[in-house]
Amino acid sequence: MERGATFPFVAGSAYLPPVTELLEKALQAVRQLPADSQDEIARAMLALIGNVGEPEEIDPGHLPAVLEGLAQANLRQFSFDAEVEAAFRRFER
Incomplete structure (x- = not known):
């Protein structure tokens, strides 16, 4: 890799960009929820930023x-x- 190049952001790596303290606190709370609740929250977050993904059934x-x-x-x-x-x-x- 050439000098000054950035590392790709890979989930689970130490090279993820930082998030705010409040968002980190929210993510920690969401991790404690069942998978279906996590997915519902993820869909809401994606809708808020305009990246809706798959339509709801x-x-x-x-x-x-x-x-x-x-x-x-x-x-x-x-x-x-x-x-x-x-x-x-x-x-x-």
């Missing part, structure tokens, strides 16, 4: 509502803020 019972929502979005039919607020208020009771 849709419960077959929810598929008609999802397809209806997508069709409405394609037609630019969106709910008004007041309608959304009213829907969330139903869950507060």
Whole structure:
């Protein structure tokens, strides 16, 4: 390797870039969770940074509502803020 070249970052190696103390604390906590919970958190993190990866599976019972929502979005039919607020208020009771 030529002088001044950087080492590739390989998982499990000592050459990983540093992370913040808070992120390291969060990762330590996540490591204690079951694998399915770790995967759920990983998907959320990737979605937050725009690297979603594989799409989530849709419960077959929810598929008609999802397809209806997508069709409405394609037609630019969106709910008004007041309608959304009213829907969330139903869950507060």
